[in-house]
Amino acid sequence: MDRMLAARLHVPSRTLRVEEVPRPQPGPGEVLVKVEAAGVCLSDVHLVDGTLTPLFLRGDTVTLGHEVSGTVAGTGEGVTAWTPGQRVVLHAGQIRDGVTYTRGVDYDGGWAEYALSAADAMTALPDAIPFEQGAIIPDAVSTPWGAITQTGAVRPAEAVGVWGVGGLGVHAVQLLRVIGACPIVAVDPNPTARQRALAAGADLALDPANPDLRAAVRAATGGSGLAVAFDFAGVPIVREQAVSVLAPRGRLVLVGLTDKPLTLTHGTHFSYLQQQIRGHYGSDMPVALPQLLRLIEGGRLDFSGSVSAVLPLARAAEAVERLRKKEGDPIRLVLRP
Incomplete structure (x- = not known):
């Protein structure tokens, strides 16, 4: 079985480790994404320090990371909208049976070499937008966008x-x-x-x-x-x-x-x-992401200055600590596998 590296949080002990795990395989309606960039959010810090606890996680360990961009590596049965090589941004969560499940919290996220996504929980990333900037949009940008345009x-x-x-x-x-x-x-x-x-x-x-x-x-x-x-x-x-x-x-x-x-x-x-x-929590991803990507492409928004540093996936724990201590006053740290 193919293996990959992933940053996994053992929730009971709040222990974060980068370890080798089986590479997931896409099931019906799913897409396998080769991760190119994954943002490090203060919510990730709070998951590690115990301030936040997953509500719907099955089991006691989860791969962190809800801000993810990458390329389609494979598709499961019934998926026709995506083909290998397409650049994508993964939604930070998805709604099933009226419940919001958060990626990297309630199910495995993108602090890994590969990540699974439901076929309807992704948005195409234009070629002009770098992976590092695309990765942070599903939370760092779309959450305030939703708060401003919808809730507020x-x-x-x-x-x-x-x-x-x-x-x-x-x-x-x-x-x-x-x-x-x-x-x-x-x-x-x-x-x-x-x-x-x-x-x-x-x-x-x-x-x-x-x-x-x-x-x-x-x-x-x-x-x-x-x-x-x-x-x-x-x-x-x-x-x-x-x-x-x-x-x-x-x-x-x-x-x-x-x-x-x-x-x-x-x-x-x-x-x-x-x-x-x-x-307020999150945003309406299928609406917010296309809107924001269009504004970026049109030159109305520029988030090139938002990526404070890019670190390898193996240094995930260091990234969490740097954000916790606010070393260098980062806006967003990004992991690259």
């Missing part, structure tokens, strides 16, 4: 705030600029992240510890506050701060994942202003 329903000229300008938040700033949000306020304790936000298109970048933050937001929005605030940090104190600068009927969109309780200090005030809290 941001409209042109609406005032918007982004808390946490990391791997997803910095892309949110770019995407908000493209759809015409104004002004865009970025909030992050890291000076490098704030500079990055301004370079990506933010109109104002603030330190959350700034005692004049609320006044600065009010001034930037003509006294009305933010129509939409996005929490990409997943930190309870962030949510309280974001709510404090929301406009009447403003929406707080929760994108950053956390296992901490959701609380509101001034519940009556929140209700009086008819504000909303909306949870």
Whole structure:
């Protein structure tokens, strides 16, 4: 049987090892993809450190990696839409029987030499887009895109705030600029992240510890506050701060994942202003990926600066540690088998 390398997480012990495993074979309706690039996400870090736990994983070990690009290596019975050699981006998950299963969490992902995908859970990757950039789109880009266009329903000229300008938040700033949000306020304790936000298109970048933050937001929005605030940090104190600068009927969109309780200090005030809290997860891949790829091809978006470093698959554990420690303030680290 053919073998391959894969970065496997033993969930009970949170042990990550790159080891040799059998190469999967595509079954009916499946496609085997030769992985060319796979992104390293903060969610992967949280799976390794125990903050996140798979909900639907069968067994106790999983190959990580939900941001994956590659080429079709083979197809299973009944697959006619794909042929060997085609460049593809794998969706970060798929819905079956009304349940969302996440690649690299609930089933084996792309931190490997080869990965399986359902034939309807892939999108063609144009030749002009490098594999490294294509790989990060299924989460680092499409998740904020879905949060902005669907959950947050941001409209042109609406005032918007982004808390946490990391791997997803910095892309949110770019995407908000493209759809015409104004002004865009970025909030992050890291000076490098704030500079990055301004370079990506933010109109104002603030330190959350700034005692004049609320006044600065009010001034930037003509006294009305933010129509939409996005929490990409997943930190309870962030949510309280974001709510404090929301406009009447403003929406707080929760994108950053956390296992901490959701609380509101001034519940009556929140209700009086008819504000909303909306949870967000992932995106509608069959819709989002073609949209984003078209915008990249058309020159409206450029994510060439988002790939901070490319490491070999054998150094997966190192990549996780570098992201955990934020060494070099990376936007996205990418693994190549």
